[in-house]
Amino acid sequence: MNVEINDLTRRFGRTEAVAGVTMQTGPGVFGLLGPNGAGKTSLLRMMATVIAPTSGRIRLLGRDPGQYGQRRQIRRRLGYVPQNLGYYPRFTVVEFVEYFALLKEMPPARVHHAVAAAVERVGLGDKATAKLRTLSGGMLRRVGIAQAIVNDPELLLLDEPTAGLDPEQRVAFRALLRDLGQRATVMVSTHLVEDVGAACTQVALMDRGKIVFQGTPQELTARAEGTTAAGDAPLERGYSAVLSQARS
Amino acid sequence: MTSGDGTRQVHEHQERGPGPDDVDLGRVWVGVAAQVWRRHPGAVERLAGHLLRSPGLARALVTTPSLLLGWVIATAVVLLAGLLATLSTGTPYVALFAPAVAAVGIAFAYGPGTDHTWELSCSMAVSDRMVLLVRALAVFGVNAALGLAASAASGSATAVTLGWLVPMTALCALALAAATVARSANVGVAAGLLGWTITVLSGQVAAGRLTAAVTDTTLWPAYLAFASCCAAIVVYSTRTPRGTS
Numbered sequence: 001m002n003v004e005i006n007d008l009t010r011r012f013g014r015t016e017a018v019a020g021v022t023m024q025t026g027p028g029v030f031g032l033l034g035p036n037g038a039g040k041t042s043l044l045r046m047m048a049t050v051i052a053p054t055s056g057r058i059r060l061l062g063r064d065p066g067q068y069g070q071r072r073q074i075r076r077r078l079g080y081v082p083q084n085l086g087y088y089p090r091f092t093v094v095e096f097v098e099y100f101a102l103l104k105e106m107p108p109a110r111v112h113h114a115v116a117a118a119v120e121r122v123g124l125g126d127k128a129t130a131k132l133r134t135l136s137g138g139m140l141r142r143v144g145i146a147q148a149i150v151n152d153p154e155l156l157l158l159d160e161p162t163a164g165l166d167p168e169q170r171v172a173f174r175a176l177l178r179d180l181g182q183r184a185t186v187m188v189s190t191h192l193v194e195d196v197g198a199a200c201t202q203v204a205l206m207d208r209g210k211i212v213f214q215g216t217p218q219e220l221t222a223r224a225e226g227t228t229a230a231g232d233a234p235l236e237r238g239y240s241a242v243l244s245q246a247r248s
Numbered sequence: 249m250t251s252g253d254g255t256r257q258v259h260e261h262q263e264r265g266p267g268p269d270d271v272d273l274g275r276v277w278v279g280v281a282a283q284v285w286r287r288h289p290g291a292v293e294r295l296a297g298h299l300l301r302s303p304g305l306a307r308a309l310v311t312t313p314s315l316l317l318g319w320v321i322a323t324a325v326v327l328l329a330g331l332l333a334t335l336s337t338g339t340p341y342v343a344l345f346a347p348a349v350a351a352v353g354i355a356f357a358y359g360p361g362t363d364h365t366w367e368l369s370c371s372m373a374v375s376d377r378m379v380l381l382v383r384a385l386a387v388f389g390v391n392a393a394l395g396l397a398a399s400a401a402s403g404s405a406t407a408v409t410l411g412w413l414v415p416m417t418a419l420c421a422l423a424l425a426a427a428t429v430a431r432s433a434n435v436g437v438a439a440g441l442l443g444w445t446i447t448v449l450s451g452q453v454a455a456g457r458l459t460a461a462v463t464d465t466t467l468w469p470a471y472l473a474f475a476s477c478c479a480a481i482v483v484y485s486t487r488t489p490r491g492t493s
Binding site (some may be wrong): 045048049050072075076078080082084085086087088090091094095098099100102103104105108111113114115116117119120125128129147 | 277278279281282283285286287302304308309311314315317318363364365366367368369370371372373374379421445
């Protein structure tokens with residue numbers, strides 16, 4: 001298992017953002033759904049080793065992120081796109097991706113080829129030497145994805161990765177996710193239910209810090225059967241049905 | 249995702265004409281692109297990489313001035329004004345300005361709300377604390393170089409030329425500690441400027457000279473002790489979380 005989480009909680013003052021989450025997952029694309037404030041971002045940030053849990057146990061790639069040496073090993077094999085990904089406007093696309101490849105402690109001899117491959121993979125080859133300040137929001141999002149995949153991560157965490165992408169780019173991005181999910185654990189937090197339906201093999205639905213559903217997209221869709229749950233697509237109706245049941 | 253122009257040309261070539269079946273033109277293109285886009289580190293970056301034993305830290309070090317271009321320009325302007333004031337009045341204003349502008353730069357060197365990629369940096373194998381330290385080192389080094397140049401140009405006495413480096417160290421440490429504890433560059437700037445104003449004014453009251461804060465060498469142990477305390481605070485406030493339960 002690449003991700004093993006047991007009774008994980010995270011508090012910010014009196015607010016319990018993540019309340020006793022337990023999950024295990026191996027390679028594949030794992031969708032994390034939920035309304036605003038459900039705790040998705042806090043859960044991803046703990047998995048990205050950016051913040052520590054308040055309580056509970058977490059093991060990533062078979063290692064304990066609470067130990068300095070093991071956390072460093074996890075981070076070398078981790079890819080992360082935060083919800084609010086910032087940029088250095090004066091950097092070019094290649095410089096930005098290379099900078100984070102070096103901070104991931106990739107062997108310097110491999111960096112140039114890996115950077116070129118990542119930039120090409122997200123379709124930014126023709127913008128490789130462009131300054132980041134000249135790029136559109138969707139292109140910047142793809143730069144963020146490029147830095148996340150540059151080290152060929154075994155654990156890839158993406159927080160709202162398709163925000164700002166146009167429909168054509170989103171379709172291509174889902175294909176990229178499916179490809180990455182062949183070998184790595186890809187965890188995608190998103191509001192867009194159709195992204196989950198198209199790309200994810202497993203899905204978890206969070207509400208008020210807890211996981212209220214975990215299964216396949218087909219199983220989530222089936223939850224809407226026999227209910228009057230709102231939604232334009234079957235998966236959306238399943239999403240609404242589970243949330244209604246959890247809150248009732 | 250969709251490929252760039254180069255890859256598209258390769259795909260078009262694959263569709264158009266025959267080629268050896270065992271040649272992956274996509275991989276060939278990436279290899280070419282890697283060489284074309286390859287950035288060659290300068291001498292300073294290569295030296296820093298050897299000294300720090302980390303190409304990532306070396307890159308963080310040498311890119312700091314470009315990330316904080318506004319600070320570099322502001323520093324040069326302030327020190328130039330100090331140089332002119334020193335030349336016209338005879339009072340070593342450069343020595344008074346240099347620590348303050350360095351403190352401002354240090355406060356903006358790194359951290360949430362200041363570094364655009366702070367959260368991403370926190371997930372990197374090279375620890376964010378190390379990045380913070382090399383950024384602070386870069387800011388301090390650039391300020392020291394600019395300040396020394398301005399002091400030398402103003403013709404100040406050697407003691408004054410070098411004397412402000414010690415209070416600058418203390419003031420930078422104060423700004424860094426305040427910025428990291430409060431997680432706000434503005435708080436760091438305020439603490440640094442307030443601390444320096446109090447120090448300069450109290451030096452004037454005690455010794456009757458505005459520049460006593462930088463010329464009185466008996467204050468150096470106090471400055472260094474204060475800098476050590478602030479450094480300890482920085483280390484504590486940037487500690488990595490231990491344990492998961």
